Amino acid sequence: MTKTPKATRTEWLRRAREALGGAVTSFVLPESHAIVLSHGLGSRVVDVDGRDYIDYVLGSGPLILGHAHPAIVEAVSRQAALGSTFYTLTPAAIELAEEIIRAVPCAEQIKFVSTGTEATFHALRIARAYTGRTKILKFEGAFHGVHDYALISAFPAVPSDLPKGQPDSAGIPPQVAETVLVSRWNDLDVTRALIEQHAEELAAVICEPLQRALPPAPGFLNGLRELTERYGILLIFDEVVTGFRLAYGGAQERYGVVPDLATFGKALSGGYPLAAIAGRREIMALTDPTRRSRGEPVAHLSGTLNGNPLAAAAGLATLHVLRQPGVYDYLYRISEQLRTGLRELAAARGIPLQVIGEGPVLQIVFAEEEPRDYAALLRADRERAVRFGLACLERGLFVNPGEKLYLSLAHSEADIARTLEIFSAALDTVLSDANATASD
Numbered sequence: 001m002t003k004t005p006k007a008t009r010t011e012w013l014r015r016a017r018e019a020l021g022g023a024v025t026s027f028v029l030p031e032s033h034a035i036v037l038s039h040g041l042g043s044r045v046v047d048v049d050g051r052d053y054i055d056y057v058l059g060s061g062p063l064i065l066g067h068a069h070p071a072i073v074e075a076v077s078r079q080a081a082l083g084s085t086f087y088t089l090t091p092a093a094i095e096l097a098e099e100i101i102r103a104v105p106c107a108e109q110i111k112f113v114s115t116g117t118e119a120t121f122h123a124l125r126i127a128r129a130y131t132g133r134t135k136i137l138k139f140e141g142a143f144h145g146v147h148d149y150a151l152i153s154a155f156p157a158v159p160s161d162l163p164k165g166q167p168d169s170a171g172i173p174p175q176v177a178e179t180v181l182v183s184r185w186n187d188l189d190v191t192r193a194l195i196e197q198h199a200e201e202l203a204a205v206i207c208e209p210l211q212r213a214l215p216p217a218p219g220f221l222n223g224l225r226e227l228t229e230r231y232g233i234l235l236i237f238d239e240v241v242t243g244f245r246l247a248y249g250g251a252q253e254r255y256g257v258v259p260d261l262a263t264f265g266k267a268l269s270g271g272y273p274l275a276a277i278a279g280r281r282e283i284m285a286l287t288d289p290t291r292r293s294r295g296e297p298v299a300h301l302s303g304t305l306n307g308n309p310l311a312a313a314a315g316l317a318t319l320h321v322l323r324q325p326g327v328y329d330y331l332y333r334i335s336e337q338l339r340t341g342l343r344e345l346a347a348a349r350g351i352p353l354q355v356i357g358e359g360p361v362l363q364i365v366f367a368e369e370e371p372r373d374y375a376a377l378l379r380a381d382r383e384r385a386v387r388f389g390l391a392c393l394e395r396g397l398f399v400n401p402g403e404k405l406y407l408s409l410a411h412s413e414a415d416i417a418r419t420l421e422i423f424s425a426a427l428d429t430v431l432s433d434a435n436a437t438a439s440d
């Protein structure tokens with residue numbers, strides 16, 4: 001009997017173009033570099049042609065333990081055999097909520113949703129319901145998911161005319177944009193002036209405490225905490241990226257600033273669809289569904305798969321590993337090896353390059369100076385960063401060119417050493433491209 005040959009990358013890509021418009025998320029590689037993945041194990045992913053890569057995308061962050069971690073596979077398999085979803089309370093969801101409360105300083109009560117987008121959407125709604133105010137303030141370049149309130153000046157092509165934001169997508173009603181004020185990350189003076197001017201109408205200030213890969217300037221988060229407290233505005237930390245990643249208690253533990261509400265996703269459930277809103281009990285009480293029958297205001301929050309037991313089981317298994325001693329030391333140590341190694345490689349070639357981020361979240365920026373805000377990132381050489389990323393892909397690193405890199409516990413020191421060899425070759429490519437352009 002002749003075996004049907006397996007479809008190749010080219011064939012899968014043709015079918016994907018036809019059926020999916022070529023992508024399942026906004027992450028799209030150029031046709032020449034597009035990849036269809038077959039499976040992943042630990043720090044590696046393998047494509048449909050059998051080519052393997054060291055993975056620095058990690059599912060856009062969730063896989064802090066790496067791919068197919070045995071503890072997660074075991075926990076999910078066990079739960080799957082018991083049933084996959086119930087639309088009601090389960091021990092897995094209750095235990096996961098309790099563990100988040102133990103871990104996260106601001107967490108007195110939890111609500112589960114399925115995505116980070118839902119988490120920030122609901123956190124903002126809860127803040128409006130709690131304060132009776134309409135507007136929110138966010139920061140230029142901060143990403144909080146893809147709902148209409150989040151897609152205001154998340155990635156504008158040119159700096160925004162603050163505090164007016166620019167919708168990042170067609171289809172966002174202008175009325176929504178009018179309820180979102182935009183400030184400049186790490187600029188406490190501009191932010192203070194905006195908050196003071198709009199205090200009466202502001203329900204919340206929302207930020208990523210590590211904005212993409214831009215760390216907060218010393219005192220900036222404390223300044224936000226102080227101002228929001230003074231004017232009765234809720235401070236929301238979007239910890240979808242930083243939660244359980246910068247420290248077990250997230251950025252709020254790492255930076256020592258406690259918000260009123262925080263959102264979690266990604267690492268929390270180790271690659272299964274679950275996200276959470278955490279916060280002070282009296283604020284979270286607004287989501288109590290029984291309030292409606294008592295005629296009290298309610299911030300309605302529901303979802304078919306909320307607190308899904310498969311995802312909750314994956315979350316419990318993930319957090320069990322993450323709270324073992326030495327875990328964060330290891331993540332910070334290998335990250336530092338990568339940062340230092342890359343900086344040395346760039347310096348030896350006279351290439352202006354910055355590695356920004358914190359711990360296991362890194363971004364490579366081609367610029368003379370370390371950027372502190374989104375406008376500075378816009379001034380950096382993004383084209384070069386993308387070329388560098390593509391050169392890494394060609395040599396066996398799975399990266400999203402020009403975007404963040406994530407590290408996991410599955411990355412070994414040997415992976416870091418191999419990655420630095422590839423970085424070295426990719427920097428040479430970038431240099432020879434530049435020399436070729438110069439001599440054209």
Ligand SMILES: Cc1ncc(COP(=O)(O)O)c(C=O)c1O
Pocket residue numbers: 060114115116117118120143144145146208238239240241265266275
């Ligand atoms: C900081 C932050 N918030 C929210 C989101 C949205 O999460 P999701 O993609 O699960 O909707 C993301 C996704 O990348 C994120 O990075």
